[in-house]
């Protein structure tokens with residue numbers, strides 16, 4: 001793809017994604033080649049590539065094809081890594097802030113900080129309140145009370161956001177502090193580079209001279225023995241000097257496989273806090289806060305009441321996907337010139353909604369029903385025929401038939417190896433009672449709502 005073609009494509013993208021998105025996400029990319037239906041774009045960071053891929057790839061592909069270039073997929077490579085040897089290019093100037101002070105030892109430079117990942121933009125709810133409070137405390141830059149702060153949680157739950165927020169806040173409050181933020185992958189890359197260039201002294205000096213070291217996605221160094229070793233020494237040197245360390249990972253230190261025990265135990269010796277999966281209220285709060293940004297980009301678009309609630313209810317996997325869905329919805333609506341209502345939402349996000357469909361299991365149903373009727377799970381599954389066990393059992397069988405794709409024999413097996421005719425009888429009995437017994441009807445309603453949430 002030539003610069004000229006990319007220029008045309010960019011101009012059209014500006015109209016569809018809006019000025020803000022354009023400046024942040026489209027403008028920094030450089031065009032690469034197109035081969036076998038794959039168009040390559042150069043991006044400044046992996047994070048950047050992931051974000052663009054999740055939020056704008058459909059639109060970009062659409063415009064690339066509109067330019068007469070045939071491509072069905074996009075491939076993102078880091079700036080300057082395409083044809084590195086054949087076509088050496090100077091590193092593109094970074095547009096976002098770099099935290100660490102520049103040094104002259106040839107191995108300085110850190111990950112860019114995303115200005116949107118601030119404390120102000122972080123929505124706090126029950127699942128993340130502890131992690132948020134700990135991050136806030138560390139960002140005050142006061143005396144080191146827990147070292148390290150170890151933040152962990154599943155994909156897209158806000159670990160990187162909190163790390164960037166801490167770094168940016170520290171930069172504001174304590175500009176004299178030397179704060180180094182980087183991913184574990186970059187740590188390894190720098191270590192290998194220093195070894196190769198015989199600059200280990202510089203490497204050690206750089207890492208041991210920081211006031212705050214922040215390493216994102218530390219699980220990456222699992223299984224990489226020499227990097228772990230170096231990380232361990234860096235860690236110890238900084239802790240000895242009472243310098244703050246902040247680490248993030250996708251799981252707790254004890255659960256990171258192939259990480260040496262001494263590293264694990266070091267990582268656990270401060271404060272370990274986790275970001276729990278989001279709940280409905282948090283998801284809705286996040287959507288409401290992100291709505292403001294979209295409205296700035298697309299001031300003419302209206303969003304129908306109930307759409308945000310619908311998304312918060314249905315997209316439960318992670319915040320990144322939730323955010324991506326909102327961005328996509330606005331971009332799509334603006335592209336097709338429609339307002340955002342339920343129909344458009346279902347059309348535009350069919351794939352995301354499908355992949356988020358929650359699979360309810362028979363075991364979950366059994367657990368919820370036994371809690372509801374206050375009986376033991378073992379009594380529900382066991383052989384006792386007492387009415388106080390038999391009725392909840394039939395309710396659970398009925399819900400298993402309605403809410404899962406399990407067959408009657410499969411359900412029977414999960415209820416202590418009962419025959420499929422027993423399950424069928426139970427299901428029919430509850431179907432009858434649902435019509436004649438308002439208490440049972442109410443129980444079913446309550447239980448199915450609780451299971452779906």
Ligand SMILES: Nc1ncnc2c1ncn2[C@@H]1O[C@H](COP(=O)(O)OP(=O)(O)OP(=O)(O)O)[C@@H](O)[C@H]1O
Pocket residue numbers: 117121122123124128153154155156157158159160161162217250286319320323
């Ligand atoms: N509580 C929150 N408030 C506002 N935005 C959030 C919140 N949690 C996550 N996000 C947003 O969700 C997206 C994903 O978050 P982030 O990159 O921090 O996830 P992560 O936990 O680091 O994921 P990964 O494991 O993939 O690195 C970001 O755009 C971030 O701003």
